[in-house]
Amino acid sequence: MVPLWYYLVLAAALFCIGAFGALARKNAVGVLMGVELMLNAVNINLVAFWRYTTAAQLTGQLFAVFVITVAAAEAAVGLALFIAIYRQRNTVNVEEFDTMKG
Amino acid sequence: MQHVMFFLFAIITLGAAIMVVTTRNLLRSALWLILVFFGIAGIFVLLNAEFLAVVQILVYVGAIATLIIFAVMLTRQVMDPKQPRFNDQARVVAGFATLLFVVLAVIVTRVAWPVAIGAAPVDAIQQLGMDFVGPYAVPFEVASVLLVVAMIGAIIIAREHE
Numbered sequence: 001m002v003p004l005w006y007y008l009v010l011a012a013a014l015f016c017i018g019a020f021g022a023l024a025r026k027n028a029v030g031v032l033m034g035v036e037l038m039l040n041a042v043n044i045n046l047v048a049f050w051r052y053t054t055a056a057q058l059t060g061q062l063f064a065v066f067v068i069t070v071a072a073a074e075a076a077v078g079l080a081l082f083i084a085i086y087r088q089r090n091t092v093n094v095e096e097f098d099t100m101k102g
Numbered sequence: 103m104q105h106v107m108f109f110l111f112a113i114i115t116l117g118a119a120i121m122v123v124t125t126r127n128l129l130r131s132a133l134w135l136i137l138v139f140f141g142i143a144g145i146f147v148l149l150n151a152e153f154l155a156v157v158q159i160l161v162y163v164g165a166i167a168t169l170i171i172f173a174v175m176l177t178r179q180v181m182d183p184k185q186p187r188f189n190d191q192a193r194v195v196a197g198f199a200t201l202l203f204v205v206l207a208v209i210v211t212r213v214a215w216p217v218a219i220g221a222a223p224v225d226a227i228q229q230l231g232m233d234f235v236g237p238y239a240v241p242f243e244v245a246s247v248l249l250v251v252a253m254i255g256a257i258i259i260a261r262e263h264e
Contacts, residue, residue, distance in 0.1 A: 025189075036166065066241060
């Protein structure tokens with residue numbers, strides 16, 4: 001089998017790409033895609049650790065299922081928010097979302 | 103063989119992920135995101151998590167990617183080629199993301215993980231189902247409540263106000 005650290009390096013790379021996308025994108029939907037990439041990187045880590053340490057118990061897979069659930073909820077609420085903001089302000093540029101700025 | 107498959111899926115995943123964060127056209131970005139999800143499903147199959155691979159494709163490709171494409175299409179002006187795709191801090195963020203990757207890569211390759219590869223359970227899906235209604239019943243129910251709350255919240259937020 002492939003050594004464990006291959007998977008960990010892959011997940012780290014995916015997480016960093018996602019973090020870049022989440023922090024550098026101007027479009028709010030692009031930011032959300034970056035967040036999804038980061039959540040997927042976490043899932044790879046969870047499943048890889050499950051397979052390489054406690055394969056008899058399914059804890060790692062269970063956690064990954066919960067992460068997927070939360071990601072789905074987050075995507076639904078996030079995209080609804082963007083559509084609501086777009087209706088009001090006619091933009092999805094995160095730099096123009098400044099109504100709560102003091 | 104495992105090595106070849108791993109590198110194939112890893113290259114697909116990472117290449118498509120880089121395209122997701124750099125493509126100017128957001129709709130194409132969303133299509134690259136689907137490829138990322140398929141690559142990760144392949145990684146799950148390599149890790150003997152077949153159920154998760156199927157869930158990954160069903161939930162991420164079937165639901166989340168579709169939702170994202172809908173959002174891209176409902177919010178126009180997103181494909182304006184004159185708009186810069188990154189904000190002013192993109193260079194700094196790229197530097198820090200690279201730094202974070204280097205630090206993480208050094209750490210995960212240096213640490214001696216307590217690896218104990220056992221055989222993957224043959225009846226994993228059955229066991230997963232038993233766990234969800236047995237020891238993990240409460241988190242499972244909380245997750246379903248969370249999904250209902252998210253659905254209602256999304257409807258209320260996105261509803262047209264008169």
